[in-house]
Amino acid sequence: MRKRENQRRGKKPDNAVYQALTTISQFGINMLVPIFLCSFFGILLDRKMGTSCFFMIALFFVGALAGFRNVFLLARRIYGGKEEQAPYGEKKEDRDS
Secondary structure (H helix, E strand, O other), rough: OOHHHHHHHHHOOOOOHHHHHHHHHHHHHHEEEEEEEEHHHHHHHHHHHHHOOOOHHHHHHHHHHHHHHHHHHHHHOOOOOOOOOOOOOOOOOOOOO
């Protein structure tokens, strides 16, 4: 109903809300996936090795560090930080010249 009213009035749909939700979702996914995967592998290692929860705790923190790194890189890319470098510290070539 609101969409039809906005079309009649000549207003464009507000995409800023959708972009914000997408960004928030990306931050959440980039943080949670490494934590869950590392915790899952930690549980598997604990079962295989017969330890109580050593690997799960250790890999949980590894996953948390990886998640923070992913979120940091995503935020830097979104909010205009430095351009990412190519592997091994090589600089990317400018395509403008």
